[in-house]
Amino acid sequence: MLSRKRRSITGNRASKDVSANIKPTRARKIIRRFHLLINKRRIICDKLGIPLVDNDENQNAKNISQFLDDSTRPRYDLGFTSTDMEPQLLQVQSYQEPEKLVECLGYIMSQVDKRGGLKDYQLASRVGQTANRGGDSSKLLVSWLKELGHTVHNKMRALEIGSLSTKNRISTCGMFQTVTRIDLESSQPGIVKQDFMQRQLPRSEEDRFDLISCSLVLNFVPTPLQRGKMCERFASFLLSHSSTAYLFVVLPLPCINNSRYMDKEHYLDLMGCLNYFLVKYHEAKKLCYMLLRHGGQSTEHAKRDRFTKKDKLHDGPNMNNFCIILPAFESKLA
Numbered sequence: 001m002l003s004r005k006r007r008s009i010t011g012n013r014a015s016k017d018v019s020a021n022i023k024p025t026r027a028r029k030i031i032r033r034f035h036l037l038i039n040k041r042r043i044i045c046d047k048l049g050i051p052l053v054d055n056d057e058n059q060n061a062k063n064i065s066q067f068l069d070d071s072t073r074p075r076y077d078l079g080f081t082s083t084d085m086e087p088q089l090l091q092v093q094s095y096q097e098p099e100k101l102v103e104c105l106g107y108i109m110s111q112v113d114k115r116g117g118l119k120d121y122q123l124a125s126r127v128g129q130t131a132n133r134g135g136d137s138s139k140l141l142v143s144w145l146k147e148l149g150h151t152v153h154n155k156m157r158a159l160e161i162g163s164l165s166t167k168n169r170i171s172t173c174g175m176f177q178t179v180t181r182i183d184l185e186s187s188q189p190g191i192v193k194q195d196f197m198q199r200q201l202p203r204s205e206e207d208r209f210d211l212i213s214c215s216l217v218l219n220f221v222p223t224p225l226q227r228g229k230m231c232e233r234f235a236s237f238l239l240s241h242s243s244t245a246y247l248f249v250v251l252p253l254p255c256i257n258n259s260r261y262m263d264k265e266h267y268l269d270l271m272g273c274l275n276y277f278l279v280k281y282h283e284a285k286k287l288c289y290m291l292l293r294h295g296g297q298s299t300e301h302a303k304r305d306r307f308t309k310k311d312k313l314h315d316g317p318n319m320n321n322f323c324i325i326l327p328a329f330e331s332k333l334a
């Protein structure tokens with residue numbers, strides 16, 4: 001049997017510890033590539049009627065492999081980036097022929113899972129968090145909380161969704177008595193492998209949090225409705241009668257300043273409909289940071305209607321389609 005060198009999802013050889021020596025441009029390339037592959041895969045699966053389960057890569061791989069002809073995958077098994085397949089990948093939404101779709105799917109799966117998939121993506125994401133590259137986003141969160149008068153004596157509890165490190169400022173600042181860190185893929189001890197959407201609902205205030213951190217996670221969630229469901233679910237995990245029911249959200253700036261279906265005002269209106277109001281806001285070169293607080297008036301259903309469909313707010317040739325849609329009726333959370 002051929003011994004295979006480990007390769008990254010961009011098709012090149014990956015070093016053992018990618019995050020140790022990876023350059024930011026390369027990290028961005030890995031992240032963009034991962035999002036592209038997952039997006040195209042979803043389009044093909046929709047067309048072929050292959051069921052995809054949210055955040056369950058093992059199940060998805062099983063469902064997909066049942067569709068893949070035995071001859072499709074071995075062709076791409078060595079994981080090279082095919083100059084024939086790349087242009088096809090970009091046009092896949094216009095394909096109808098099952099054979100072509102299956103071929104593209106085989107190529108995508110070989111690119112995604114043979115070379116680390118989510119793990120490489122996480123390593124690349126961690127690059128942006130190192131101190132010499134701006135540090136992790138919770139640095140700003142902690143300075144905001146200080147401005148708001150919170151100190152180490154408050155002993156709050158935090159839930160960090162999409163956690164990549166136990167050493168981030170949120171964990172080291174001493175302001176939180178506990179930081180519960182979860183991610184779809186645990187990258188180190190202290191981070192629990194858990195899908196937030198499957199996390200058991202709190203039974204009492206003891207199971208709830210003063211703050212949820214959701215940094216660069218919403219843009220990772222694949223569909224507008226799943227994003228909306230995630231936004232809706234946050235509230236169940238926040239303390240219900242507290243002045244500290246904070247939600248910290250970080251998004252890539254283009255999600256709110258270059259999308260056809262989203263802008264800052266629309267996002268804040270949507271969150272307002274879920275009873276959040278903005279406490280702090282900051283735009284950096286590539287990211288936007290928001291600290292919201294849950295509370296205030298209850299949801300008006302008439303207002304909710306506005307956010308249950310995809311409305312074009314802007315248009316332009318180089319805009320993206322980032323969008324969040326709320327379920328038509330309040331979800332029965334379980």
Ligand SMILES: C[S@@+](CC[C@H](N)C(=O)[O-])C[C@H]1O[C@@H](n2cnc3c(N)ncnc32)[C@H](O)[C@@H]1O
Pocket residue numbers: 055118122125126128129137161162163164182183184185194195196197214215216217220221250
């Ligand atoms: C780009 S990384 C963000 C990492 C870090 N929070 C940051 O700000 O750099 C996105 C992470 O969110 C995680 N994630 C996405 N959906 C999730 C979910 N439903 N539950 C838990 N983690 C999730 C992914 O596994 C991935 O590691």
